[in-house]
Every structure is written in structure tokens, then in C-alpha cells.
Amino acid sequence: MTTVLIIGPGAIGGLFAWHLQHVSTPMAFRHRPDLTLPDTLVDQGQPHTLNWRFPPEGTDFASIDLVLVTCKATQVEMAVTPLLPMLPDVSWLVCCNGLGPQQWLANQAPGRVLWGSTTEGALIDDSGRIVHTGQGETWIGPAEGDALSERTRTLGHWLCDQAGPLVWQWDNSPADQLWLKLAINAVINPITAVERLPNGALAEEDWAFEVDALSDEIRAIARACDHPLPDDLAERIRAVARATAGNHSSMRVDVEAGRPTEIEFINGFLIRMAFEADIKAPKLTRWYEAVLKARS
Ligand SMILES: NC(=O)C1=CN([C@@H]2O[C@H](COP(=O)(O)OP(=O)(O)OC[C@H]3O[C@@H](n4cnc5c(N)ncnc54)[C@H](OP(=O)(O)O)[C@@H]3O)[C@@H](O)[C@H]2O)C=CC1
Ligand SMILES: CC(C)(CO)C(=O)C(=O)O
Structure with missing residues (x-):
């Protein structure tokens, strides 16, 4: 089974967890002690249980295959920097708006970084539920100018092959x-x-x-x-x-x-x-x- 860790468990992180939860139980990195994970996602008016969790005590970070970075562009560097030494071999997918953090991460982990872009819409409502507000598409592919490792390419295709509720597609030039x-x-x-x-x-x-x-x-x-x-x-x-x-x-x-x-x-x-x-x-x-x- 592929082990996925989400950094930035907000609206898009929760939406992505929902997409993947039938093939994996996504874990979410606890970046502050009082963080709680939304347990419901509403899609087209229908509530769905979100099945994600924090890494259990003593989790070996070496068991993680893929990290999805879904925080705001302003938060990526601060969120990822302390984790880089703990995750020397993982593959990364960074999916945020704007440009800059994608290249920064690609420089930190050459050959192991996928870039993503999404036109999905999601928000967290007043009762803490994630609401899927607009259906879109998510494109995933290699960081620009980088030669992807075979393992990271395979994981990128694995993401796109999942028959979850969202549309994820491979794109050789996500830039x-x-x-x-x-x-x-x-x-x-x-x-x-x-x-x-x-x-x-x-x-x-x-x-x-x-x-x-x-x-x-x-x-x-x-x-x-x-x-x-x-x-x-x-x-x-x-x-x-x-x-x-x-x-x-x-x-x-x-x-x-x-x-x-x-x-x-x-x-x-x-x-x-x-x-x-x-x-x-x-x-x-x-x-x-x-x-x-x-x-x-
Ligand atoms: N929502 C949408 O419809 C869309 C969003 N996007 C883009 O996706 C990205 C994520 O957006 P969205 O999900 O809406 O944002 P959210 O604010 O809902 O989610 C960001 C998450 O990152 C967490 N976070 C903050 N600081 C850190 C840190 N240091 N380490 C780890 N996690 C941290 C936040 O937690 P905390 O509670 O502590 O702040 C929050 O859970 C943005 O770039 C956005 O522009 C793109 C397309 C659509
Ligand atoms: C496309 C648009 C403008 C939709 O609201 C958006 O991505 C955003 O609000 O950041």
C-alpha cells in the first residue's frame, strides 16, 4: 500500500484526502498541537466521512512514500523545511496557487518533486466541514527542468490512475x-x-x-x-x-x-x-x- 502524508490539511488537502482514501488512509502532518482534522466533506449537498488521521505515535517516517503539500504558497517553505531531513527519499507533490514554492521544493529534492495545479474549489465552512464548491481538474507532472526519478514518476502516475471522485491527469508540462x-x-x-x-x-x-x-x-x-x-x-x-x-x-x-x-x-x-x-x-x-x- 502507498503511504501518503499531507502537509497543509485544509480545504484542498481534505479534498485530496477524500480522493485517495479508498486506496490509502492518508495521514496529515500535525503542524500545531491543537490542530484537528475535519471529519466530513460535503459534495453536491451530500456529506461523506473523511478517513484521514495523524501519524500514530512512533510512526517511522521512512515508511512514507509520497508527501502532498497543500498549504498556501506563503506557508510551503516554513512547513517543509523542518521535514526535509526526516524524509530523505520520499516523493513530493506540491499543489498551491502562485509560483515560486514549486521551484524552491524542486531544488531541495531533485528528481523527487511533482508539480500540481488544480481548478477544484473547496472551502471549510463555519462548522468545520470541507465543502467541495466547484468541480474542476487537477494536473500532475514533473517539476520543470528536472529529470524525475522512476519511482517519483511511477507515484505520479499512480495518483492519476486512482478512480476516486476527482479528475486527476498526468501532464508532462504542468508548468x-x-x-x-x-x-x-x-x-x-x-x-x-x-x-x-x-x-x-x-x-x-x-x-x-x-x-x-x-x-x-x-x-x-x-x-x-x-x-x-x-x-x-x-x-x-x-x-x-x-x-x-x-x-x-x-x-x-x-x-x-x-x-x-x-x-x-x-x-x-x-x-x-x-x-x-x-x-x-x-x-x-x-x-x-x-x-x-x-x-x-
Ligand atoms: N480552496 C480552493 O478552492 C483552492 C485553493 N487553491 C490553492 O491551494 C492552496 C491551499 O489552499 P486551501 O486548502 O484553500 O487553504 P487552507 O488555508 O484551507 O489550507 C491550508 C492548510 O495549511 C495549514 N498550514 C498552515 N501553516 C502550516 C505549516 N507551517 N505546516 C503545515 N501546514 C500548515 C493550515 O493550517 P492552519 O489551520 O494552522 O492555518 C491549513 O490546514 C493555496 O495555494 C490555494 O491558493 C487552489 C485552487 C483552489
Ligand atoms: C479562480 C479563482 C479566482 C476562483 O475564486 C481562484 O483560484 C481563487 O479564488 O484563488
């Missing part, structure tokens, strides 16, 4: 999915967070100019980084805004709750790439700064 998600988040998240708008507002005529201008900036940066984005990026962003019209973006939720946002790994990452490529990014910078102010 392309991550860039597209990054572009969508870099437009929808800061505007909805700063202006306190539902996602759907960005599909309205009022925001068309801003969405177009941001998309143009992001496409120029992505091209310079050899990850060209589709010509109709702005339209795709509007389609996501329409498909999630009533939702509050994760950044809006974080700003309103006074929590750190992932802005550094979304707009911040793009601004750093723009600087290196000598490209101007005034709109991305404006929204980046506005999110920093909105937090304070």
Missing part, C-alpha cells in the same frame, strides 16, 4: 497549467480583494479595460519566460469570472479575514520576472501595492 492559473489569479484575485467584489464583476463591461490591460502585461512577461499564454487570455479570465460569479476569491477572503495573502507569489512573482526581463508592469504593480495596503 503551463500553473502559468495559466497564475495569470487568472493575478487579475481576478487582487481586484476582487481590493474592491471587495464577487468574481463575476470582472466579466462586466466596467472592468473590461483593466482585465485587457493586465492580460497584455502578463502575456508579455509569460512570453519572455518561455511560457506563452493564449491570445484570448482576457476572454478566458472573464470566463472564469463568469463560472465563479458568486464566489469571493481566496485573496478577498484572506484580506477580509486579516490573513496573509498569496500576492507575493502571484503578482509579486510576475513583477520579479518582468524586472528580470526588463519589461514594464505598471498595472500588476499597482494592484500588488493596493493589496499590500488593503491588508494593513
